[in-house]
Amino acid sequence: MTFPSNSDSVSGEQLRAFIERIERMQEERAAISDDIKEIYAEAKGNGFDTKVMRIIVKERGMDRAERLETESLLDIYRAALGMSGPIDDE
Amino acid sequence: MTFPSNSDSVSGEQLRAFIERIERMQEERAAISDDIKEIYAEAKGNGFDTKVMRIIVKERGMDRAERLETESLLDIYRAALGMSGPIDDE
Amino acid sequence: MTFPSNSDSVSGEQLRAFIERIERMQEERAAISDDIKEIYAEAKGNGFDTKVMRIIVKERGMDRAERLETESLLDIYRAALGMSGPIDDE
Amino acid sequence: MTFPSNSDSVSGEQLRAFIERIERMQEERAAISDDIKEIYAEAKGNGFDTKVMRIIVKERGMDRAERLETESLLDIYRAALGMSGPIDDE
DNA sequence: CACTGGAAAATGCCGC
DNA sequence: GCGGCATTTTCCAGTG
16 A cells, blocks of 8 residues: 555645645735734834724724624613713712 | 824824735735635545544644744743853853 | 752742642632633523623723723724714715 | 613613623632732742742643643544544444 | 733634 | 634733
């Protein structure tokens, strides 16, 4: 067994090809993640608050439906807990 | 450039630029994730068991990571013992 | 060496005691984390949206100063990006 | 307020109960974290190097985790190969 | 006291 | 559709 021309080795080659393609893509993806971190770092270096920036990015990434859904549920939950208004200045 | 004359928008352009760069990279990253999914799907279509494939990918990744991990643990120990540098003629 | 009554073994005992106390506390802490997860699961089982619940918990956990600070920065950033109003129905 | 008979508040009480349980547990957890800090401080006061102590704690934790980790990795393999149960007389 | 790194939490994904 | 797993993100403690 393990002869070059039998069916096992053929699938083996194919499998290896798939695995390596995946690994390559994963590396690329990780590199991009690093880039994103760098951009945030750069923004921070320019005086921006990255925490707030992340919220903004998330907001923009949500589509309208999602956003409304979450907002209205939040309102309902807040109301149920009596957290409705800004008037809780003890 | 970036006419600062309006105090509100002092860093608005810059902020926008950062945000858009981030969004662009996130899109790229998402695209790659999709590619990875496609590869798995393709492999599945060729009769491979994706579950096993994922294990293999993970294992190879850990093997590679483990080497570095060991190194860095050594570094921690050295640091804790004040042996940071190769020359310990303090 | 390693005689019971020399200074080394005394510190050794003391060190062991410290370490074990720490480990005990860490376990307790982990157990509580698990409990929290369970509560969320239970809430989910009762039809609540845990994602929204987590936002609520976070909001309540923030003190007023923090909350106002974050909110006002968000407004500033949104304004800088022209995300001010709900009137972006393209 | 928060009268049971108001349909809006149907689950308000329940929600409040969940939230408060969570907040309570979070406080307990934070208290334990403080305790851990205190123990380190105490050890430091007794002449121990907390940096080294942390390494030891981490190491012991990893050793323990590693046993379980290996077990669970085995489980994954078994599952992937359809060997889930101890009796494979299918 | 800001930064970095590592732990913990949250989100999304896959398989059942 | 749900539960569990993997990844990603967030947070926090330690460090310089």
